[in-house]
Amino acid sequence: MAKTIQEINEKIKSGKAVVYTAEEIISVARSKGKKKAAAEVDVVTTGTFAPMCSSGAYFNVGHSNPRIKLGGGSVTLNDIPVYTGFAAVDFFVGATAIPDDDPRNKIHPGKFPYGGGHLIEDLVAGKDAQLLARAYGTDCYPRRKLETWIRLEDMNEAMLFNMRNGYQNYNVAVNLSDRIIYTYMGVLHPNLRNATYCSAGQLSPLLNDPLYRTIGIGTRIFLGGGVGYVVDRGTQHNPDVPRTDRGVPRMGAGTLAVMGDLKQMNARWLRGASFSGYGVTLAVGIGIPVPILDEEMLNYTAVTDNDIVAQVVDYSEAYPNCIPGSLGEVTYAQLKSGSITVKDKKVPTAGLSSYARAREVASTLKNWIAEGSFLLSEPVAPVPSVESGIKFKPLQERPIFNNARVAVD
Amino acid sequence: MATKRLVFNFPPHLIDQPVTYQLITEHNLKINILRARITPREWGRLVVEVSGKKQNLDAGLQFASDLGLDIKPLAQDVQWDAEKCIACTACCSVCPTGALSVTRQDMQVSFDHDKCIACELCIPVCPYEAMQIEF
Numbered sequence: 046m047a048k049t050i051q052e053i054n055e056k057i058k059s060g061k062a063v064v065y066t067a068e069e070i071i072s073v074a075r076s077k078g079k080k081k082a083a084a085e086v087d088v089v090t091t092g093t094f095a096p097m098c099s100s101g102a103y104f105n106v107g108h109s110n111p112r113i114k115l116g117g118g119s120v121t122l123n124d125i126p127v128y129t130g131f132a133a134v135d136f137f138v139g140a141t142a143i144p145d146d147d148p149r150n151k152i153h154p155g156k157f158p159y160g161g162g163h164l165i166e167d168l169v170a171g172k173d174a175q176l177l178a179r180a181y182g183t184d185c186y187p188r189r190k191l192e193t194w195i196r197l198e199d200m201n202e203a204m205l206f207n208m209r210n211g212y213q214n215y216n217v218a219v220n221l222s223d224r225i226i227y228t229y230m231g232v233l234h235p236n237l238r239n240a241t242y243c244s245a246g247q248l249s250p251l252l253n254d255p256l257y258r259t260i261g262i263g264t265r266i267f268l269g270g271g272v273g274y275v276v277d278r279g280t281q282h283n284p285d286v287p288r289t290d291r292g293v294p295r296m297g298a299g300t301l302a303v304m305g306d307l308k309q310m311n312a313r314w315l316r317g318a319s320f321s322g323y324g325v326t327l328a329v330g331i332g333i334p335v336p337i338l339d340e341e342m343l344n345y346t347a348v349t350d351n352d353i354v355a356q357v358v359d360y361s362e363a364y365p366n367c368i369p370g371s372l373g374e375v376t377y378a379q380l381k382s383g384s385i386t387v388k389d390k391k392v393p394t395a396g397l398s399s400y401a402r403a404r405e406v407a408s409t410l411k412n413w414i415a416e417g418s419f420l421l422s423e424p425v426a427p428v429p430s431v432e433s434g435i436k437f438k439p440l441q442e443r444p445i446f447n448n449a450r451v452a453v454d
Numbered sequence: 455m456a457t458k459r460l461v462f463n464f465p466p467h468l469i470d471q472p473v474t475y476q477l478i479t480e481h482n483l484k485i486n487i488l489r490a491r492i493t494p495r496e497w498g499r500l501v502v503e504v505s506g507k508k509q510n511l512d513a514g515l516q517f518a519s520d521l522g523l524d525i526k527p528l529a530q531d532v533q534w535d536a537e538k539c540i541a542c543t544a545c546c547s548v549c550p551t552g553a554l555s556v557t558r559q560d561m562q563v564s565f566d567h568d569k570c571i572a573c574e575l576c577i578p579v580c581p582y583e584a585m586q587i588e589f
């Protein structure tokens with residue numbers, strides 16, 4: 046018998062909801078059978094904790110006296126340049142921003158010890174940051190310089206806003222060349238000496254609702270240790286990719302844009318990360334509850350690491366030069382076993398997404414729901430699915446000829 | 455005379471080659487082996503004190519690194535910060551000794567200090583500064 050989200054919420058409020066994590070549900074479904082499990086279980090909680098570069102946060106720091114127009118000026122927080130192209134005292138910090146004087150990759154591989162991701166972590170941890178600002182001065186905002194310590198609690202708004210998180214599946218990265226390479230998928234040793242992957246597999250949010258039946262705009266989620274919301278599809282959302290029989294994409298597909306109030310988040314779930322030779326990012330903890338409306342949803346959440354496959358991609362040649370193709374398909378069960386076989390060679394595997402922490406996210410969210418402190422929300426609109434026709438397009442470059450003012454096709 | 459305390463990391467294909475012997479005989483270096491760990495089919499590690507004339511030392515070390523030996527100054531100690539570690543497992547596939555390892559059931563990561571040979575391979579790999587060297 047089908048359930049509604051309202052009915053599930055009533056059960057959550059009365060403390061009677063039956064909740065399992067996306068890992069636990071696998072054995073529940075096996076022992077009870079899918080039909081019975083679907084009738085008994087109300088919610089399955091998912092989780093992931095991984096580097097997600099398209100993350101950031103916006104802030105309103107309040108007006109100084111006399112007033113200063115940061116908009117159009119230049120502002121750094123702990124030497125990290127922030128984006129000020131907004132009203133007087135709003136700005137945006139991106140996770141991958143780095144100080145102007147960071148040597149970057151001049152001495153290769155660069156270390157990238159501190160960037161936007163670390164700044165967000167420090168602010169959430171309650172630490173003081175240095176705000177330095179230069180502005181051009183106007184009649185209404187006369188001040189041209191500002192230097193002050195600032196903390197999260199001093200700000201008016203501090204909102205995490207991530208335009209692409211929670212990638213539904215991802216590549217497995219290897220290096221076919223004969224030199225070591227430093228990538229966003231970690232350090233890849235030459236001649237297939239290691240492989241890295243980045244998904245929580247059977248615990249990953251969008252792999253438990255592969256066709257976005259319940260996860261949509263307005264879905265309330267675990268975000269960075271607090272509560273957040275799905276605001277829309279994420280950038281590069283690409284639902285129309287090859288899928289398995291159960292609808293699970295065989296490669297990177299859907300993504301989510303999410304946001305939430307930073308002041309109620311926790312630095313354990315927002316961690317700055319430094320990738321040697323690549324740059325800075327932010328590891329974000331996300332957990333999404335999946336309502337078990339019917340047997341179909343139960344079946345989706347009972348997906349195991351054996352049912353989810355990913356494509357092995359060479360990051361020395363194929364990835365940088367957009368050469369399509371895969372060196373093979375492997376399951377997350379194989380990836381998590383510690384080695385896979387690529388081109389007849391046994392290759393040790395390592396994650397970038399923490400499965401141990403993904404479990405912690407899923408069980409924290411499970412506890413919130415079980416104790417009645419977290420209710421499910423009905424999506425206002427779905428995120429586009431396979432039939433939407435949305436495709437992730439490459440950039441078509443069109444050369445700009447000398448002094449042209451008008452684009453020609 | 456110059457003296458250096460170094461860690462020689464041998465890739466598996468060099469383990470059976472008499473590199474140390476060649477350093478002594480062909481480059482006239484004095485080599486005092488402080489620690490050694492050689493396991494078939496795995497990276498081997500020698501912690502050595504090398505001394506000799508400056509130019510011999512430079513030439514000898516060049517010869518060894520050209521062979522494919524990974525030579526590092528001796529780091530005294532490698533520490534794992536359990537609080538900073540997020541158990542991503544990235545380091546576990548590069549750690550040659552299994553000092554950093556994963557329990558496959560729950561994918562938790564642990565560090566066995568006794569197995570660590572301070573090869574430092576994990577240091578640039580960890581994005582969260584959980585692996586640190588103390589000199």
Ligand code: SF4
Nearest residue numbers: 549570571573574576
């Ligand atoms: S230094 Fe790191 S990689 Fe090397 S043995 Fe110790 S833990 Fe393993």
Ligand code: SF4
Nearest residue numbers: 539540542543545580
């Ligand atoms: S790379 Fe760092 S964070 Fe990841 S498991 Fe190793 S020590 Fe922990």
